[in-house]
Amino acid sequence: MKHTIQALVENRFGVLARIAGLFSARGFNIMSLAVGETEDPSVSCLTLVVDAKDERILDQIKKQLHKLIDVITVLDLTGKDFFDRELMLFKVDFTKENKKDIEELVKKSSAKILETKDSYVVIELCSDQHATLALLEKLKSFGIKELVRTGRIAIVK
C-alpha cells in the first residue's frame, strides 16, 4: 500500500544521502521523493511516497527515519486530511484524429496544453494524486511519448 510520509529535516549537506542510504540498505521502496526548503531556511521538508507491503514495514520506515540524527519530525499522512499536489508534464502523440479528444480531456481535467506541435502535444497537470492518476490513465490510450513528474508534496489541513 502507498503511504505519504513527511519528514522535517536539518537543511544541511549529506542529509538526503542518509535518507536514500537508509532506504536502499533496508530494501524499502521509494515511489517518489520531493524535497525543498521550508519557511525556516534551516529546515527542509521531505515528502516521500513509499510502498509498504505491510504495517510492520511502514512502522520500520517511520522509526528508522526518525532514528536518523538529522530528522526532526516524521509525519505519516495516512488517514489524515491533507492537500496534495504533483506537477506532471506529458508529451502525447497528436494527430488530426485525436486532437479533439485530447483537447476535451485537457479541458475536463484541470490540465493545460503548453505547446502543440505536428506530432505531439505538451500537457501540464498540477493536481492531487487522484486527478494525476486519472489523467495519466486516460492519456495512455493516446500514446504517451514522455512523462516527467515532480513527486508528491502535501500539506496537512
Place this chain on the structure above:
Amino acid sequence: MASFDMKITGAEIFVQALLKENVKVLFGYPGGVVLPVFDKLYDAPIKFILTRHEQAAAHAADGYARVTGKTGVCIATSGPGATNLVTGIATAYMDSIPMVAFTGQVKTSLIGNDAFQEADVTGITRPITKYNYLVKDVKHLACIIKEAFHIASTGRPGPVVIDLPVDIQNASAEFKYPDVCKIRSYNPTYFGHPGQIKKASKLIAKAKRPIIYAGGGVIISEANKELKELAEKINAPVTTTLMGLGGFDERHKLSLGMLGMHGTAYANYAIMESDLIIAVGARFDDRVTGRLDTFAPHAKIIHIDIDPSSISKNVKVDIPIVGDAKNILEKLNKAITPPDTKAWLKQVFDWKEKHPLKYKDDDKLRPQFVVEKIYEVTKGDAIITTEVGQNQMWAAQWYKYTSPRSYISSGGLGTMGYGFPAAIGAQLGKPGKLVFDIAGDGSIQMNIQELSTAVNNKLPVKIAILNNGFLGMVRQWQQLFYHRRYSQTELKNPDFVKLAEAYGAVGLRITKKEDVVPAIKKAISIDNTVLLDFVVEPEENVFPMVPAGEAINRMMGGMA
C-alpha cells in the same frame, strides 16, 4: 588583538577537546594528513596506544569502551588508514558501543579530486555509524567534537566518525568548548511511559510461565541490579543473549544462561513454552529467535528498549516500553504483583537438570574443558574477550559470567580478529583486572601483529588459543550440512609459541588435559603478555545447535 592571541590551531583544538571529554587513552596509527594532530599529541597528557594496524585501534577503543562504559576513541589517517578502521567501526555499530573515530582527510580544496590517500570516508561510514561529520571549518571543530561525544554515548550508543581535513588541523580558531550540547532533532527517550509500565505490570501479574530475556541493553544501561530484583520478585527464569552475558549472575538459580542458536536447551525450551516474554534491551536477533513464525507461539511480549526501531522489528510486541532499561525496571519493580510461577519453575528446573550443557569427558584435550578450567582458576573474575566462531560460543557456554562488562565479544557483526585487540583495550581500561582472550587459531591470526602492541605497552593480556587446526565453526557447518567437504577450512599454522617469543611475549603449548590448570596458573603468574597454545581435539563441535532457519527448540546434539 587580544582575541587574535587566543586562537589555536585545529590540531590543538582536537587535543583540548579530548581533554575536556576526559579522554585518557587514544588508540591509533599516524599518517600523512594527521601529522598536525600527532605533533600536538607528542606532548599531550593523553596515553597514546600505537597499534600495528588501524583495525586493531578501532577494536581496542571498542574493548576499552565495553569494559569501562566510557567512549572509546581512535584515530587514523585518510584513505587506507580510514578504511582499515571500517571493520572496527561496523563492529561497534552492530553492538551499540560508544566510540568516536577520527580520520584524517586530504585538504578541503582537494576533496573530490581523487587525491593521494583520499577516500570518501563520510560516504563509506554512513551506514555503519550513528552519525558522522566532515569538518569544513575550523570554527565548528570544537562544537562537532562535543556533539560527537554526546551522540556516541547517549540514547542507544554507537560510533561517530569525524573526518578532519589536514588544512582544518592547521587553521586557527578561538577555542570555546560548549558546556552542554543540544541537538533539536536528537532527543532519546529515557523514561518509560507510566501507562505502559502499568500495563506491563498487569500482564506480569497474570502470567503463568514468564521468562526474562535480557540483552546488551542491560549492560549498557547498567541495569543488572534492577534486573535481578525483577527476576527474584516475580520468580521468573532469566536467559540472556550473547551481548547480555554478565547482565545476570549465571550462578543464580533463576539463570538459564544464553539462549538461541548455541544457547542452552533449557533456555530455548523455556522461551518456546513461556506465556510471557519480558525482553529487556534485546532485539530478537535471528540467532536468538530461529525460525520466526514458530518462535514462542504462546507468549505475549513486553519489550523494554531505548531504540523505538528495535520494537516490533522482528516479532510483534504487545507492550512496548521505550526508554532506558534501568529507569524502567526501577519503576516496574515498584508496580509489580508477583504471579504464581511455582509449577513453571518446577518445569524449568526439570529441563535444566535433564538437559545440561555437556561435552565428552574422556582423556582427550577438549576446548570446552579448557574454558571451564579458565573459569575455575580465575573464579569467574576475569574479563573474557573472544574472537568469533567456536571459541566465542564455547567461551559463552563454559565460562560462568557473574558481572556486567566481563564478556567482550563481537556479537552483531561477528568480527574475526576482534578479541585480541579488544583485550588490549580492556586491559588498558581495567589495568587491575585479569584479561583473557579466548581465541581460535584462525581468528587470532587476523590481528596477531598486535602482540607487538601488547608487549611494548607491557600489557599482561593472556591469549588462550583453542587450536584445532581448523576454521572450526565453518568446518562444523561443512561437517553437518555439506557432507564433510572441508573446503578451505583446514589451517596449517605457524608455531604459535615461537611466534609469541619472537614478539617478546611468553608462549606455552599445552597438549594434555592434566597440563591445562598448571599452564593457566603459570600464565597468570607471568607479568607479560602470554600466549597459551592449547592443542585441542580437531573435530569438536559446538552443541547444542539450532540449524539456521529452524525453530529454536529443534536442537541438534548435546542433548541428554
